[in-house]
Amino acid sequence: MIKLHPRDDVVIAKEPLARGTVIETDDGPVPLAHTIGAGHKVAIRARAIGEPVHRYGQVIGVCTARIEPGEHVHVHNLRAVGVGAAGGGEMGGRRFPLAAPPERQRGGAGSSGPSAAEAMRYFEGYLRADGRVGTRNYVAVFSTVNCSASVSHLMRDRFRDVARDYPNVDGVIALTHKGGCGHVAGGDDHDTLERVFAGYAHHPNIAAYIVIGLGCEVAQAGPMVERHRLSLLATNRAPPIIGIQYEGGTRKAIEAAVAAVSRLLPFANEARRTKRPASDLILATNCGGSDGYSGITANPALGAAVDELVRLGGTGVLAETPEIFGAEHLLMARATNDAVARKLAERVDWWRTYLAAHGADVTSNPSPGNLAGGITTIAEKSLGGIAKAGTTALTDVVGYAEPITAKGFVYMDTPGYDPVSVTGLVAGGANLVCFTTGRGSVFGCKPVPSLKLASNSALYRRMEDDMDIDCGVILDGASPQDVGERILDEVLAVASGKPTKSEQLGLGEAEFAPWMRGPTL
Known part of the structure; x- marks a missing residue:
């Protein structure tokens, strides 16, 4: 025990x-x-x-x-105890403080000890013209609307063996989704979709891309490119736009798209990896299929890795707001100032209102898998989940798919649903993902590599083809700090090009899922 x-x-x-x-x-x-x-x-x-x-x-x-x-x-x-932004719980008229918040941390990232410059660690990454650094080098096909998804996939299939002729390109990927029309024009879902596209278009893991639309959808490609000043990292030119209706149908659109990608591949292939400091990494953390061990093994070990990355000048990002309820006061106490703490409190309060509007509340979590794994309440799940964020000061809170610009520990407001959450994190600029799981998740995330951390050794052995690191060794006496060091070693190796298990299996395109929370017309 x-x-x-x-x-x-x-x-x-x-x-x-x-x-x-x-x-x-x-x-x-x-x-x-x-x-x-x-x-x-x-x-x-x-x-x-x-x-x-x-x-x-x-x-x-x-x-x-x-x-x-x-x-x-x-x-x-x-x-479960009803919890809210004030921190605490109420049941039957009785109120219980969840904990006395620790003294607020001031300043940014790091712990005492040798300076980051003295102990800097490095990886081999792609330095882009805008100064950001990629961990992969993809050419992407963006579908503006579900109506162009099939054309995007059929066109992508023409480039399955692209590495044979372009060895420095990791692949051609199709990023499709279920939205793009039926939105309120200029409304929240439309704006969110464009923000996600802009984040992916500017992402350092994507050297070049084309945009494929139907032609009559709400999410028009031309205005989006103009509004967000989208251009290609490889050529610094506006991206090619393919309209199925304007090209004359499916076959002609596929051929036009194939020709456009063929012209971009030589430019993308010119990219080369160079030595980069760990401070260039933006590490997204997420969890899925958590169990009773997640908050004991995988999450604290990942938190130790995040602490070290932050000490080196990098960025670690926590997300999944519905899964911090009951622990949010501990994160607020780590904020560098009152404004950052208020931003997090506002997001928690927004979620309470949003859930209530749909006849739900924070106690709708945990999931059936979480319950089977030993987690009983949302507060229990949240307290284990925030361990992924380590112990350093909270430097910023950003909205869904908004650019992550601060260094240190940053919070992004996302849903708890893994594909939607990580899509927002990648759009924000995360160039690597660490994903903890206790029940077993096979989550991949092209164009960003996703490392899977197993909370227990039985899971690791059962799903070794999907799990990258066994954190269950902590139950046998290893320390979270030692396992955290191993995680950071693997993060740097993967950032340098080592394929993750999900990449070896070819997973990661279908998980592109922008958050759509408004009406469908």
Whole structure:
């Protein structure tokens, strides 16, 4: 069993345990009243109905039935606490502070110790003309509307063996989606889609691209290119625009697009990797299919890697706002100033209003997979999830798909749904993704490499073709700091061109999913 904090009322099973197994607690031996699954919680203190239960030293919920030592603590006897931007919880008229927030951190990134210049680490990346640095070198096909998605895919299929003739190009990818029309022209979804496209168009992992539309959609390619001053990194020219209606139909549009990409490939192939400091990395963090171990192993280990990257002058980004509820006060306490803290509080409050408008609330999380893995409430999930962000000061909060310009630890407001969240992070400029999982995720993310971190060794062995790093060794005695060092080593290797497991499998194009939250007309 694992006890995470002296204040905790529960311990976590490291492996499945049979009913009657005796565990040692501070108050003496306790026999298990039930069979306990790996990653699930066992009470070590008696709790009455309505009393709070602590994990990570924080309130994760309140009892809905009396709980005795040795009993399984889960959905049958623990209920989520309603949480909000003020930090804290309320149930039945009783209010519980989640924790006393630590003293606010001032200044930016790093911890004491040798300067970043003295201990700088490097990778081999693509320095672009605008000064940003890529970790991959792709040519992309952007579909402005779902009506041009099939043409984009058919055209992309003509370039499956592009590396044979252009060895410095990682591939031609088709970025398609389900939107682009049926939006309110100039409305939120239209603006968001254009912002995502602009972020990808300017992304240092994309050397060149073309735009394919139908011709009559709301998301018109020409005005978007003009509004966002889109140009190609490889040529510094406006991108080619293909309109299916104007070209004369599907076959003619495909041939026109093939010709356009063929003209761009030689320019993209001129790119070469050069030695770059780790400070050029913008590392996006995300999680999916979390389990009871995620907040003990993979997330803290990734947080240790983020801390070191921040110390080196790089950027680590946390996201997924619906999955910080119940822990947001801990992030606000790390803000470099009150304005940054307020920006995060405003985003949390926006989500509460947004969910309420759709008949939901923050307790609609966790997912069925999370529950099966031992996570009971959103606060419990959030407290484990924010460990991905390490311990350094929060330097900025940005909106969905907005440019990430600050160094250090940055927060982006995104949904918790993995493809939508990471699409926003990549649009913001993230050039590498670390993705933690406990139940097993096969998430890929072209044009940005996605490293999969397994929270437990059983998952790593079962899905070794998809998992890049086994963080379950922490359960066997390795420290999160040691595993964090290994993660950073792998981040630098992948940034230099080493393929991730998802890249080896060819995953990552279908996960392009801009956030659409408005009406479909």
